Amino acid sequence: MIMKSHSIKQGMSDASVKYQPYPQINIPDRTWPSKTITKAPIWCSVDLRDGNQSLVDPMGHDRKARMFQLLLDMGFKEIEIGFPSASQTDFDFARWCIEEGNVADDVSLQVLVQCRPELITRTFEALQGANKPIVHFYNSTSELQRRVVFAKDVAGIKQIATDAAKMITDMAAKAGGDFRFEYSPESFTGTELEVALEICNAVTEIVKPTADNKLILNLPSTVEMATPNIYADQIEWMCRNLDNRENLIISLHPHNDRGTGIAATELGLMAGADRVEGTLFGNGERTGNVDVVTLALNMFTQGIDPEIDCSDIERIKQVYEYSNQMIIPERHPYVGELVYTAFSGSHQDAINKGMKAIKVANKPLWEVPYLPIDPRDVGRSYEAIIRINSQSGKGGIAYILQEDYGINLPRNLQVEFREDIQRITDEGGKELPSKAIHARFIERYVDQPGARIKFVDHHTYPVGEHKGVRIVAAEITDNGETKRIEGKGTGPIDGFINALSIYLGIDMSVADYSEHSLQHGSNAAAIAYVEMEHPSGKLFGAGINTNIVGASLEAIVSAANRVLEERG
Numbered sequence: 001m002i003m004k005s006h007s008i009k010q011g012m013s014d015a016s017v018k019y020q021p022y023p024q025i026n027i028p029d030r031t032w033p034s035k036t037i038t039k040a041p042i043w044c045s046v047d048l049r050d051g052n053q054s055l056v057d058p059m060g061h062d063r064k065a066r067m068f069q070l071l072l073d074m075g076f077k078e079i080e081i082g083f084p085s086a087s088q089t090d091f092d093f094a095r096w097c098i099e100e101g102n103v104a105d106d107v108s109l110q111v112l113v114q115c116r117p118e119l120i121t122r123t124f125e126a127l128q129g130a131n132k133p134i135v136h137f138y139n140s141t142s143e144l145q146r147r148v149v150f151a152k153d154v155a156g157i158k159q160i161a162t163d164a165a166k167m168i169t170d171m172a173a174k175a176g177g178d179f180r181f182e183y184s185p186e187s188f189t190g191t192e193l194e195v196a197l198e199i200c201n202a203v204t205e206i207v208k209p210t211a212d213n214k215l216i217l218n219l220p221s222t223v224e225m226a227t228p229n230i231y232a233d234q235i236e237w238m239c240r241n242l243d244n245r246e247n248l249i250i251s252l253h254p255h256n257d258r259g260t261g262i263a264a265t266e267l268g269l270m271a272g273a274d275r276v277e278g279t280l281f282g283n284g285e286r287t288g289n290v291d292v293v294t295l296a297l298n299m300f301t302q303g304i305d306p307e308i309d310c311s312d313i314e315r316i317k318q319v320y321e322y323s324n325q326m327i328i329p330e331r332h333p334y335v336g337e338l339v340y341t342a343f344s345g346s347h348q349d350a351i352n353k354g355m356k357a358i359k360v361a362n363k364p365l366w367e368v369p370y371l372p373i374d375p376r377d378v379g380r381s382y383e384a385i386i387r388i389n390s391q392s393g394k395g396g397i398a399y400i401l402q403e404d405y406g407i408n409l410p411r412n413l414q415v416e417f418r419e420d421i422q423r424i425t426d427e428g429g430k431e432l433p434s435k436a437i438h439a440r441f442i443e444r445y446v447d448q449p450g451a452r453i454k455f456v457d458h459h460t461y462p463v464g465e466h467k468g469v470r471i472v473a474a475e476i477t478d479n480g481e482t483k484r485i486e487g488k489g490t491g492p493i494d495g496f497i498n499a500l501s502i503y504l505g506i507d508m509s510v511a512d513y514s515e516h517s518l519q520h521g522s523n524a525a526a527i528a529y530v531e532m533e534h535p536s537g538k539l540f541g542a543g544i545n546t547n548i549v550g551a552s553l554e555a556i557v558s559a560a561n562r563v564l565e566e567r568g
């Protein structure tokens with residue numbers, strides 16, 4: 001019998017009939033692939049307009065004002081504050097920004113308007129008294145929208161743009177202020193390049209930009225329709241062919257329909273664009289606008305000053321969540337709850353070693369495997385870098401004990417303790433927090449509740465004629481009963497082991513020993529680790545005491561208790 005294989009595509013249409021590939025751009029001598037981004041673009045936040053217009057519940061005054069203040073604090077010099085002719089809320093907010101927004105002289109407020117006379121008139125009312133405002137006008141130019149939305153040919157669509165350009169420049173001249181202008185051939189990525197060029201050139205001719213007042217030509221990827229290289233080709237082609245290029249600011253306004261908005265923007269900048277419109281963490285229509293925080297931090301990690309301040313990413317996140325009433329996912333670049341966290345063993349091991357190497361090198365260059373940015377640069381701490389679950393390894397556990405508690409486990413003890421933690425995480429199926437790992441370490445190696453032997457005190461004294469050999473007389477408790485034991489050795493550790501071996505009737509010796517002071521914690525205590533060899537293997541004990549010899553002898557008792565436990 002022939003078995004039919006199942007495919008998850010069963011319910012989907014025939015793609016080759018329903019969709020068509022985006023055509024290539026004919027620009028064989030393209031230069032952008034060998035360019036790099038060397039400086040920050042002019043940033044324009046469109047959170048309060050494109051972001052706001054895509055929300056389930058658009059922002060009221062408080063949510064807008066809080067977002068506006070954040071954008072000013074982050075250093076945005078151009079902020080699209082709304083679409084004042086669309087609603088009274090947007091109109092009133094524009095008035096509030098102008099009258100009460102405490103906007104610095106180097107910041108331009110920007111507003112959006114369709115190319116419609118009544119809306120343009122209302123927009124100018126909203127802008128009275130604004131300092132260097134940007135009037136951003138747009139109309140859709142794509143082949144599809146010309147056909148199905150406007151039922152107009154190219155000439156008709158160009159007329160909409162040029163009529164608006166004329167009206168806007170006339171009104172600005174009459175108003176006498178220092179207006180700036182931006183034009184967007186909306187749905188640019190669905191517009192034939194020759195058509196976009198013709199319409200943009202016609203608008204430029206009317207606006208007559210100068211070196212002192214450049215026209216912003218915004219070439220939006222209103223809908224992201226192709227791979228990012230196509231957008232870059234389109235931008236390079238426009239930059240090469242536009243009239244009066246020197247008096248134009250070429251702006252990108254990417255959306256993220258294919259999930260490649262960041263890449264498209266970066267390639268668009270390499271292709272010659274000067275400016276980027278986007279939103280914090282990418283809120284916006286459908287899959288969102290391009291995320292300016294990610295763009296800025298991508299630049300930062302390439303050694304470029306992004307010129308917007310992302311050093312308090314938690315505040316940016318909080319305002320984003322309050323104003324947009326949306327939650328940022330855990331994996332969102334640079335800000336997500338989990339983006340600086342490794343659970344898996346090999347990542348933890350490499351991070352642990354990288355962090356140590358950085359401390360040793362004591363140089364500013366950041367080089368930590370798996371962490372493209374120092375979390376502290378965005379105001380995040382190192383606390384969450386390594387978290388422990390069943391996927392974790394010894395390096396991660398060692399890192400947590402070192403970072404959080406100043407406990408620097410010897411390598412073999414890391415291996416031993418990891419097995420214990422692995423058993424717990426496998427059984428629980430859950431993350432084990434740092435506190436629980438520390439508590440387990442103390443319980444197993446230091447406090448040992450219910451253990452048979454406890455160390456109380458010791459004395460040493462020389463053995464008459466034997467130079468270098470000393471007697472160790474110690475007091476211990478065995479199941480709560482006080483006992484005095486005695487042994488010989490070259491020092492207290494040696495002698496105490498000898499005493500315990502005789503008392504317990506088990507042949508024990510020290511295979512490895514180390515100690516260090518505990519930097520964390522209220523008392524200046526020391527921790528000692530003893531790897532104890534016994535007839536059926538090796539295992540570790542640890543002791544913590546303000547006295548280093550005390551810590552060592554407690555570590556021996558700890559190891560002896562574990563030997564007893566193993567023997568049952």
Ligand SMILES: CC(=O)SCCNC(=O)CCNC(=O)[C@H](O)C(C)(C)COP(=O)(O)OP(=O)(O)OC[C@H]1O[C@@H](n2cnc3c(N)ncnc32)[C@H](O)[C@@H]1OP(=O)(O)O
Pocket residue numbers: 050053083085086087113114115116138139140149150160186222285
């Ligand atoms: C890609 C973008 O993000 S563009 C920005 C989109 N943002 C928004 O739409 C948010 C704010 N918008 C609004 O509140 C409303 O749409 C308003 C107030 C602007 C207009 O409202 P209305 O006139 O009631 O409705 P609507 O938007 O449906 O109007 C569409 C009409 O304007 C025309 N139109 C649409 N865009 C433009 C434009 N840029 N320039 C000129 N005319 C336009 C349409 O062809 C249509 O004409 P028709 O009435 O002859 O068919």
Ligand SMILES: CC(C)C(=O)C(=O)O
Pocket residue numbers: 050112138184186187218220221222223253255
């Ligand atoms: C108005 C324009 C720039 C826009 O929002 C878009 O194309 O997405």
